[in-house]
Amino acid sequence: FRVTLTPIRRRDKGVVGSIAVLHDVTESEKLEQTRREFVANVSHELRTPLTTIKSYAEALDDGAMEEPPLAERFVGVIRSETERMIRLVTDLLHLSRFDSRQAQLRRQTTDLAEMTEDVVDRFSLQLRQKAITVRVQVEPGLQKAWIDRDGIDQVLDNLMSNAIKYTLDGGSIVLSAKLTGAGQLSISVKDTGIGIPKKDIAHIFDRFYRVDKARSRSMGGTGLGLSIAREIVRAHGGTIGIESEPNAGTTVTVTLPMAQEGGEQP
Numbered sequence: 001f002r003v004t005l006t007p008i009r010r011r012d013k014g015v016v017g018s019i020a021v022l023h024d025v026t027e028s029e030k031l032e033q034t035r036r037e038f039v040a041n042v043s044h045e046l047r048t049p050l051t052t053i054k055s056y057a058e059a060l061d062d063g064a065m066e067e068p069p070l071a072e073r074f075v076g077v078i079r080s081e082t083e084r085m086i087r088l089v090t091d092l093l094h095l096s097r098f099d100s101r102q103a104q105l106r107r108q109t110t111d112l113a114e115m116t117e118d119v120v121d122r123f124s125l126q127l128r129q130k131a132i133t134v135r136v137q138v139e140p141g142l143q144k145a146w147i148d149r150d151g152i153d154q155v156l157d158n159l160m161s162n163a164i165k166y167t168l169d170g171g172s173i174v175l176s177a178k179l180t181g182a183g184q185l186s187i188s189v190k191d192t193g194i195g196i197p198k199k200d201i202a203h204i205f206d207r208f209y210r211v212d213k214a215r216s217r218s219m220g221g222t223g224l225g226l227s228i229a230r231e232i233v234r235a236h237g238g239t240i241g242i243e244s245e246p247n248a249g250t251t252v253t254v255t256l257p258m259a260q261e262g263g264e265q266p
């Protein structure tokens, strides 16, 4: 609480009492705390690759340049750390677009079978490299939806990329789309990966939250994929949920209201 005290004065008697007003600042304190943590996280996440780039550039300067095989490796590290920073900044821009509510959904009639097949196609190389098999299941009769195709593509890309990152070689993924009993569109990505411990599930959509920081980083993760997915789904008026069993697999389900073609969702 923040307390404001105002003295009550009488002309002849001076101060005769006071008025105390208690302001409940829990919410704004919490917001401020979240903002501080976010800035600290962003700074840390950007600082790490920058420090690496600096030290490898110095090593090249100090003579590594004369040894071509070594120089090649160092330049490779510099490039991959730069790519990490670009990914991070791109993710941050996506988040801020949705934070400031600037994100106008650009809905279009979307063929769901085509959309799900396209997601798999975009990952075909990575899937092949890890020998992961994918099955796409679109409920018969479910054809079109009025959604922001680019936004939902990004959600599915984030979920698919996680499913691949956190599934061991030879595993499998099922991408499915169906209508729920309540007439909502439900899209889920199910993997046979490492799963998420129970205690972490509640935090998994928090910005920069990772179960295993080192693992996520080595897989090229920014820790923002799920929070971006949640913002996009919320902008559609939908929800996103996760079910997971350690060492068995994870299913992430996105549920979207079926909007009227030509209409806008809140």
Ligand code: ADP
Pocket: 158, 162, 163, 166, 191, 193, 194, 195, 196, 204, 209, 210, 211, 212, 216, 217, 220, 221, 222, 223, 224, 225, 226, 227, 250
């Ligand atoms: P990251 O870039 O680290 O993957 P995300 O926001 O996409 O960030 O996910 C947050 C964390 O949730 C990941 O670091 C990982 O620990 C966990 N996670 C997300 N998806 C999966 C999955 N399909 N299987 C296991 N763990 C997952």
